[in-house]
C-alpha cells in the first residue's frame with residue numbers, strides 16, 4: 001500500500017500479463033473516486049444538480065431504486081440516448097448500470113463511452129447464474145457485495161471497484177451498515193490467521209486463494225470499496241466513511257427528498273468532513289423532508305441484495 005493509503009498492487013496474473021496491466025489501469029481509475037459521493041441520476045438536469053453539489057461521478061439509471069421498488073416491472077439499462085445527454089451535460093465521470101450477466105448491455109455502454117459500468121442487482125438480473133466476465137472490457141466495472149467472499153468473487157471476474165450493496169431504494173441504512181461491517185470484520189478475522197490457515201478460509205468464503213492472500217497482506221480489499229443502498233442523510237454518509245469505506249453512493253436519498261440540491265451538497269460536505277460532527281451538524285440543519293423510508297423488518301420487502309451472490 002502507498003503512503004497515502006491507496007493500494008497500488010492488484011490483479012490476478014503476472015506483471016507481464018497484458019490483462020493485468022489493463023486491470024491495474026482500471027483499478028487506478030476507480031481509485032480516483034476515493035473520498036467522493038457518486039449520485040444516481042435519471043436525466044441531464046439531475047446530473048447537473050449532482051455535479052454542482054460536488055459529486056465525484058454520476059450513475060445513470062432508468063429509475064432511482066425507490067421508484068423501481070414502487071413501480072415494479074423489469075428494470076433495465078437506461079436509454080443510451082439519455083446516457084449520452086447526461087455525458088454531454090457534465091464534466092465528471094459518468095457511470096451507468098447494466099443488468100447482472102447482461103454482457104450485451106455492457107457492450108452497449110462501452111460503445112457509447114461511459115466511464116464505468118455498474119453490474120447492478122438494482123436492475124432485474126438477466127442471468128441468475130453468471131456475472132459478466134469483466135476482463136473482456138476496457139472500462140472499469142463496479143459490483144456489489146454483502147460479504148468478503150462475494151467481493152473477491154466479483155474481483156476475480158474483473159471488477160475494479162466494489163460497493164457494499166445495502167438495500168437500495170429503502171432510505172434505510174441498516175443493510176448498508178451490516179454489509180460494511182461484514183466485509184471489514186471478515187478482513188480483520190483474516191488478518192488474525194496464520195498463513196497456513198488462509199487456504200481453508202478461502203475455501204470457507206468461496207473466494208480465490210490468491211485474492212484472499214492479497215487481502216490479508218494489504219489489510220483491505222485490493223480495490224476501492226464504496227458503501228451503497230439506503231444512505232439518505234449526511235449522518236448516514238459520514239457513518240459509512242467512519243466505518244472504513246472509501247466513498248459513498250447515494251441514489252433515492254437525494255432525488256426523492258424535498259430539496260435535492262441542498263441535500264446533495266450536504267452529503268458531499270459530510271463525506272469530506274466525515275470525522276467532524278460539527279460540520280455534519282451544520283449541513284444537516286434545515287435540509288427539508290428526507291425520503292420516506294421502508295422498514296426492513298417487514299419480510300415482504302424484496303431484498304435486491306439477495307439477487308446475486
Ligand SMILES: O=C(CO)[C@H](O)[C@H](O)COP(=O)(O)O
Pocket residue numbers: 039040059064065066118120122163165167168169170171228229230231249250251252253
Ligand atoms: O446501486 C447503486 C450503486 O451502484 C445505487 O446507486 C445505490 O445503491 C442507490 O441506492 P439508494 O437509492 O438506496 O441510495
